[in-house]
Amino acid sequence: MAKIELPYLLDFCTLQTEDFTRIHTFFDNLKEGRLTTTKCMKCGEILWQPRTVCPHCNADEMEWIDLPQEGKLFAFTEVIYGAPLGMEQDAPFSIGLVELENQPMSVLARIDDAHYEDLEVGQEMKLKIITLEDGRVWFRWVHKK
Amino acid sequence: MNGIEYHIIEIIYGSSNDRRKGGIEVRKVAIVRGGLAKFGVRKATYKELAQEAGNAVFDDIPNLDKKDVDSLFLGSAGPDRFAFQCYPAPLVAEQVGVQPRNLIMRTELACASGQAAMRAAYASIAAGLSDIALVMGVEKMNTPNLAEAQTTMAAVMDREWDGVNGMSAPPFFAMIMQRHMYEYGTTREQIAKVSVKNHDNSASNPFAQFQQRFTIDDVIKSVEISKPIRLLDCSGITDGAAGIVMTTEEKAKEFTDTPVYIEGLGQCNMGSLVSNLPSLTTWESLKVAFRNALDMAGKGIMDMSFAEVHDCFTISEIVIYEDSGMCEKGQGGKHIEDGNPYVGGKLPVNTHGGLLGTGHPLGATSIAQTVEVIEQFRGEVPEERYVGGEWALTHNLSGNANVHSVLVMRRGG
Numbered sequence: 425m426a427k428i429e430l431p432y433l434l435d436f437c438t439l440q441t442e443d444f445t446r447i448h449t450f451f452d453n454l455k456e457g458r459l460t461t462t463k464c465m466k467c468g469e470i471l472w473q474p475r476t477v478c479p480h481c482n483a484d485e486m487e488w489i490d491l492p493q494e495g496k497l498f499a500f501t502e503v504i505y506g507a508p509l510g511m512e513q514d515a516p517f518s519i520g521l522v523e524l525e526n527q528p529m530s531v532l533a534r535i536d537d538a539h540y541e542d543l544e545v546g547q548e549m550k551l552k553i554i555t556l557e558d559g560r561v562w563f564r565w566v567h568k569k
Numbered sequence: 570m571n572g573i574e575y576h577i578i579e580i581i582y583g584s585s586n587d588r589r590k591g592g593i594e595v596r597k598v599a600i601v602r603g604g605l606a607k608f609g610v611r612k613a614t615y616k617e618l619a620q621e622a623g624n625a626v627f628d629d630i631p632n633l634d635k636k637d638v639d640s641l642f643l644g645s646a647g648p649d650r651f652a653f654q655c656y657p658a659p660l661v662a663e664q665v666g667v668q669p670r671n672l673i674m675r676t677e678l679a680c681a682s683g684q685a686a687m688r689a690a691y692a693s694i695a696a697g698l699s700d701i702a703l704v705m706g707v708e709k710m711n712t713p714n715l716a717e718a719q720t721t722m723a724a725v726m727d728r729e730w731d732g733v734n735g736m737s738a739p740p741f742f743a744m745i746m747q748r749h750m751y752e753y754g755t756t757r758e759q760i761a762k763v764s765v766k767n768h769d770n771s772a773s774n775p776f777a778q779f780q781q782r783f784t785i786d787d788v789i790k791s792v793e794i795s796k797p798i799r800l801l802d803c804s805g806i807t808d809g810a811a812g813i814v815m816t817t818e819e820k821a822k823e824f825t826d827t828p829v830y831i832e833g834l835g836q837c838n839m840g841s842l843v844s845n846l847p848s849l850t851t852w853e854s855l856k857v858a859f860r861n862a863l864d865m866a867g868k869g870i871m872d873m874s875f876a877e878v879h880d881c882f883t884i885s886e887i888v889i890y891e892d893s894g895m896c897e898k899g900q901g902g903k904h905i906e907d908g909n910p911y912v913g914g915k916l917p918v919n920t921h922g923g924l925l926g927t928g929h930p931l932g933a934t935s936i937a938q939t940v941e942v943i944e945q946f947r948g949e950v951p952e953e954r955y956v957g958g959e960w961a962l963t964h965n966l967s968g969n970a971n972v973h974s975v976l977v978m979r980r981g982g
């Protein structure tokens with residue numbers, strides 16, 4: 425079980441193991457360097473975020489598919505003040521919405537190593553997987569080059 | 570944006586105005602009067618704010634016996650977090666001295682929690698479940714640690730997939746501002762004019778958090794919050810409360826010579842997760858909400874005498890001009906530059922100072938907009954921001970602009 429520093433109900437990062445979530449496979453895959461999501465086995469819709477039930481056709485059988493880890497920056501900001509508890513010490517930090525390569529899907533994440541002035545719509549971005557101190561994983565964007 | 574098909578046409582034709590076309594009989598709903606607790610960083614608790622607003626409401630309706638209030642609808646977005654208080658409706662009932670016997674509930678719809686309470690009251694009165702309803706909005710947002718309030722606000726977003734990335738209201742609307750400037754060439758100065766206009770209006774509003782005027786230069790040089798959004802692009806973190814009494818057309822005449830009738834309601838939700846929204850800069854669900862509310866009232870947007878809309882950030886009001894049909898898409902910046910949303914302009918917007926000027930105590934916001942409509946219709950606002958007229962609307966967005974709620978109101982009497 426993950427070690428939690430903030431009280432659970434003040435920790436934005438969700439619990440990731442099979443004791444707590446039915447989409448623990450997402451986090452297991454992320455640990456192995458794969459960005460994945462669920463695809464409905466009945467209607468074929470690719471869902472973000474990963475689901476256990478398809479909101480389109482109501483089927484509950486999903487398969488895991490790999491998503492591209494590169495894309496183009498669509499929208500962005502840089503948080504200076506007002507970050508929530510647990511993220512105050514990280515500010516300033518940037519956030520961006522990235523349109524995935526060859527996949528009609530956008531993924532929001534923090535952007536590392538870039539201020540607002542370094543960012544432009546259309547820039548090539550790539551995924552960066554981060555590991556928290558307690559072993560949980562998450563993802564961010566960075567410039568591709 | 571994730572290739573999700575939103576059922577835009579289907580929603581429009583399944584709209585609330587079908588009920589009228591279908592001839593289902595419902596009772597006409599009126600707003601009697603309202604009152605406010607002063608908005609700001611208050612040296613007062615959640616319960617004390619509720620008492621103040623209750624006091625103002627009942628003072629304004631002297632011949633209403635509290636015993637005749639049969640229902641309470643309380644809009645409150647996050648007392649569970651902001652004020653460490655769950656289950657606030659009976660608590661507020663006790664504070665203001667009413668004993669609801671028909672319906673009592675707290676409504677939560679983030680920034681539109683107050684309008685959600687009004688809509689619930691409307692439905693209950695229209696259907697005959699309630700006769701006299703007290704509708705209140707109460708929010709206590711300021712605590713000694715501002716990061717706690719920011720944490721609650723970030724949890725309004727999908728906490729696990731958006732909030733976890735530091736996404737909250739300012740960064741979300743910052744991305745909209747960034748995209749709007751990129752897509753339409755909207756200028757920083759045009760956007761700043763919204764803040765200048767609304768603070769000009771709130772300067773003469775004694776209940777406003779900010780009774781202070783600013784220049785364009787003040788806005789574009791104020792402290793950076795989430796780039797390109799600066800402090801004066803943001804509404805406040807505000808403590809406040811507001812209340813109104815809603816009842817039937819017949820009963821309203823016992824209490825006021827100027828009832829305000831709710832003639833149209835429209836509301837629409839599309840999506841939740843930021844990356845799944847239909848668009849950042851075009852708010853499809855706003856279009857549906859405005860169209861349904863105005864269709865139900867049999868009016869067009871430019872038939873309104875004034876509009877109180879949800880300027881949680883300066884850029885929000887720019888997008889609202891466009892998607893509500895006050896101007897063409899992409900022309901929101903020019904719309905304000907041309908003087909249209911000012912008092913004396915084509916369609917004055919946010920005559921009370923908006924959220925930018927009066928502050929934004931989430932649950933109380935919509936009720937305070939309604940109090941402005943009542944006071945405008947009654948001619949009780951200062952001359953410099955008086956518009957009056959017969960028709961007005963209130964609008965709230967909530968969360969990441971995925972829900973829009975609109976009420977069209979008409980002056981009676």
Ligand SMILES: [Zn+2]
Nearest residue numbers: 464467478481
């Ligand atoms: Zn499906």
